[in-house]
Amino acid sequence: MEVDTGNKALLLDRDGVINVDKGYVGRVEAFEFLPGIFDLCRIALDAGLLPIIITNQAGIGRGYYSEDDFQTLTEWMLGEFRARRIDIGRVYHCPYHPEAGLSEYRRESFDRKPNPGMILRARDDFGLDLSRSVLVGDKDSDIEAGRAAGVGFNIKLLHEPLTASAPDRLEFGTLQAIRDWLARAFAGPVAR
Template identity: 45%
Template sequence: MTIKTIFLDRDGVINKEVNYIHNIDDFEFIDGVFEACRNFQKLGYEIIIITNQSGIARGYFTEFDYQLITKWMLDQFEERNVKILDVFHCPHGPDSSCNCRKPKPGMLLKAINQYGIDMKRSWMIGDKDVYIKAANAANIQNTIMVKSGHPIDLKNSKAKHVLDSIKQVKAVIQN
């Protein structure tokens, strides 16, 4: 049996963009993220977070620091009745030859293989074009770019939809 999934980037989609965030005190959720995720669940979607975390490779924080903030974040979701199926992260730097750093589709492909995801019914929500490219490379055509993180080049974006933030996604994802 396959599942339909909402793939979310973390920084700029779930939380406000802060370069190399690794302290809970600096972690601020984007307005409307919990409501959007509860709506995804109501529509029958699983939620998976995929995130590049090059701050680990750069030495700005450790894998342990990343795991601490991730556990705290997941606890915040759980307290608000949101179940996150899984979190995948790439700890490598931009010059790495790994297959997991977006725009490469490695994290998405790993999730697909692990959970039997129906790509035609799934969505990717990110704040940079690399997330859209990774989704397309993994055969996810339903893509949303949000303006709540990085500046967006609207003329060259391959995103199917561009919205101000995750708060507006309910108008796009309705089944």
């Protein structure tokens, strides 16, 4: 019998996974939830995985929107999740970029994906067993960060009909397909 050694998480990129990636989304008016995201989080919670958001936000460093704008948008977004009885564990964001326009944000960061810093902090904050956790991203940098952190299942959302998938990589065309995979992969009795 398998013994639970830690908590499991669904580590979600934000732009292109939770909302339509329109490029540097900093305000509620531009934030459009992707179809299937609430359902995916619901299935994850039912399977014992805590949704956590891990997002690069270079738009702050580039001066396109402020830290306050980001926090305002985040509070609104979390409210939309809560209204559907979905509690997001935490939102980790990285405002830094090596070429940021604002000097206080212009630097390399261990947090900025493809680096694993934010995922490792989530691991420590929530006592996560990353080997039994799932990451969903829409860029190679998301997948690289997950692998570097030791996440067991790193899923790439392609936003296009799936033709062929590399054998060492989990790739899906829609959030609904990821939900179906997750429901199967984490089926059965779950210790909570």
